[in-house]
Amino acid sequence: DTGVSQNPRHKITKRGQNVTFRCDPISEHNRLYWYRQTLGQGPEFLTYFQNEAQLEKSRLLSDRFSAERPKGSFSTLEIQRTEQGDSAMYLCASSLLSGRNTGELFFGEGSRLTVL
Amino acid sequence: DQQVKQNSPSLSVQEGRISILNCDYTNSMFDYFLWYKKYPAEGPTFLISISSIKDKNEDGRFTVFLNKSAKHLSLHIVPSQPGDSAVYFCAAPNKYIFGTGTRLKVLA
Numbered sequence: 001d002t003g004v005s006q007n008p009r010h011k012i013t014k015r016g017q018n019v020t021f022r023c024d025p026i027s028e029h030n031r032l033y034w035y036r037q038t039l040g041q042g043p044e045f046l047t048y049f050q051n052e053a054q055l056e057k058s059r060l061l062s063d064r065f066s067a068e069r070p071k072g073s074f075s076t077l078e079i080q081r082t083e084q085g086d087s088a089m090y091l092c093a094s095s096l097l098s099g100r101n102t103g104e105l106f107f108g109e110g111s112r113l114t115v116l
Numbered sequence: 117d118q119q120v121k122q123n124s125p126s127l128s129v130q131e132g133r134i135s136i137l138n139c140d141y142t143n144s145m146f147d148y149f150l151w152y153k154k155y156p157a158e159g160p161t162f163l164i165s166i167s168s169i170k171d172k173n174e175d176g177r178f179t180v181f182l183n184k185s186a187k188h189l190s191l192h193i194v195p196s197q198p199g200d201s202a203v204y205f206c207a208a209p210n211k212y213i214f215g216t217g218t219r220l221k222v223l224a
Binding site for chain 1: 120122125150152157158159160161162165205207212213214215216217
């Protein structure tokens with residue numbers, strides 16, 4: 001399978017704990033995005049990388065959230081001191097930027113976080 | 117500020133009939149749009165796109181129409197099939213803003 005892979009698929013944690021999600025994009029894709037989706041809402045942009053550079057972060061991404069893509073391949077999203085409001089589906093997507101076309105996004109299946 | 121809006125949270129259509137899903141946007145600088153489909157427990161998958169230089173793009177049973185003066189686009193599915201039952205999102209490329217989605221249910 002050469003699609004976008006995310007793990008873990010499900011994570012249940014207690015409030016105040018730290019959690020980390022991993023995303024492996026499609027190998028030749030140079031852009032990687034993180035989104036958050038809650039029930040009844042569309043995906044909300046959090047941040048994106050072009051290769052290893054984090055180019056943009058949403059104001060939704062508080063200082064408890066940090067994302068990395070150290071070698072321009074896989075990425076991690078860490079949430080520190082989790083709060084119940086962090087409960088959501090965290091989606092990763094990748095795309096191949098070429099010229100003016102930002103490329104369609106290919107999404108992983110998501111990592112569902114439940115904070116008790 | 118919801119720059120992309122899908123005002124119908126759900127839609128039910130009989131199998132074989134046309135499904136029309138609507139999307140409105142506020143930023144006239146958006147130069148292309150995409151539709152995604154999402155099944156439960158899966159990530160969204162790309163369905164069809166349209167550039168602002170066009171007013172229509174067709175791919176099989178799926179057609180997207182763009183009305184730039186009204187800042188409105190619509191996705192037509194005809195004929196609708198039960199397997200089309202999913203949540204549909206329109207998206208604008210500016211930071212890949214997504215609408216809130218419309219849940220389509222196609223009744224057999």
